[in-house]
Amino acid sequence: MPAFQSLHISEPMGASSSRLSTPFLYFSAFLASIYTAFMSFFSRFKPSPVLTLNARRLRTVKPLGEGGFSFVYLVKDDAGSLFALKRVRVQLPEHEERLRKEIEAHKLVRSEHVVTLVDSMILKEGGSVVEGLLLLPFYEKGTVQDLIDRTPLNEFIPLKTILNLAVDVCAGLTAFHTQDPPLAFRDLKPANILISAEGHGVLMDLGSVSEARVKISSRREALALQELCAETATAPFRAPELFDPPSNGEIDERSDVWALGCTIYAMAYRNSPFDGSMTAAVSGRLSFPGRDPYGATFRALIESCTVTDWRVRPSISEVQERCRVLLETENGQV
Numbered sequence: 079m080p081a082f083q084s085l086h087i088s089e090p091m092g093a094s095s096s097r098l099s100t101p102f103l104y105f106s107a108f109l110a111s112i113y114t115a116f117m118s119f120f121s122r123f124k125p126s127p128v129l130t131l132n133a134r135r136l137r138t139v140k141p142l143g144e145g146g147f148s149f150v151y152l153v154k155d156d157a158g159s160l161f162a163l164k165r166v167r168v169q170l171p172e173h174e175e176r177l178r179k180e181i182e183a184h185k186l187v188r189s190e191h192v193v194t195l196v197d198s199m200i201l202k203e204g205g206s207v208v209e210g211l212l213l214l215p216f217y218e219k220g221t222v223q224d225l226i227d228r229t230p231l232n233e234f235i236p237l238k239t240i241l242n243l244a245v246d247v248c249a250g251l252t253a254f255h256t257q258d259p260p261l262a263f264r265d266l267k268p269a270n271i272l273i274s275a276e277g278h279g280v281l282m283d284l285g286s287v288s289e290a291r292v293k294i295s296s297r298r299e300a301l302a303l304q305e306l307c308a309e310t311a312t313a314p315f316r317a318p319e320l321f322d323p324p325s326n327g328e329i330d331e332r333s334d335v336w337a338l339g340c341t342i343y344a345m346a347y348r349n350s351p352f353d354g355s356m357t358a359a360v361s362g363r364l365s366f367p368g369r370d371p372y373g374a375t376f377r378a379l380i381e382s383c384t385v386t387d388w389r390v391r392p393s394i395s396e397v398q399e400r401c402r403v404l405l406e407t408e409n410g411q412v
């Protein structure tokens with residue numbers, strides 16, 4: 079990701095500029111002012127080659143990715159160890175709240191299948207929080223989305239690989255669902271599952287973690303939840319009850335089971351079965367490619383996870399057990 083640079087505008091004087099119309103000059107000045115303001119804001123988050131996070135001195139190696147209000151960089155400490163540094167921009171009070179909740183979720187949930195927070199720091203300017211720094215382990219194999227993208231179009235990820243990763247993800251989600259009160263991950267997708275050096279799945283990006291069991295008693299509360307999920311849960315993997323929450327009802331952690339079903343489908347067939355629209359999610363209609371090497375039992379597993387009524391979906395422990403049984407009975411081969 080290229081660094082943002084200030085725009086330097088040369089303003090030649092003379093006859094050529096006088097030929098420009100006054101409206102054009104006003105419009106150009108307006109655009110220039112917007113651009114300057116935009117660059118001024120984002121230049122605050124231009125990565126410094128060297129920064130200090132508490133007692134650690136870190137050097138930026140290269141950008142790894144970005145999303146929403148965050149940027150992730152590969153960094154190296156003075157001992158030569160590599161880490162992933164997540165820099166979270168804070169523009170509004172709700173951004174600060176989410177940042178603090180993300181750090182708290184890391185401290186609360188402990189599992190070998192949830193990424194470890196190595197260190198963190200909250201930066202302030204003029205008494206206001208402007209940025210959060212989260213230092214995380216670096217996973218050289220990348221994410222499940224990287225695995226999907228590396229797989230040639232005419233090939234399939236082996237069933238054994240998909241099921242083993244699904245079992246690991248279930249273990250990670252269990253660490254959230256068994257908290258008191260239970261937590262929901264809320265943004266499960268292939269891009270948020272790291273792959274360890276041993277090939278295990280590890281959940282990352284805890285920025286959307288929320289209390290799982292929510293009672294809704296009014297349309298206003300339903301719209302507030304809908305708006306929150308629109309900002310924090312990726313649409314093609316978002317459960318129907320998060321697209322259209324009931325005005326008098328409740329939801330629970332099985333919204334993660336829906337996202338897991340979509341994620342397993344994406345590992346097999348490259349994309350979520352849903353296009354990210356409310357209509358698609360609420361309909362719950364699944365279709366499978368004609369060329370499908372995985373079998374009916376595998377398809378039934380996905381179908382059970384993506385039932386539109388969350389009360390009918392299996393728990394995460396039930397999904398994990400079905401994956402293990404399928405690994406044994408199918409011998410994990412495509």
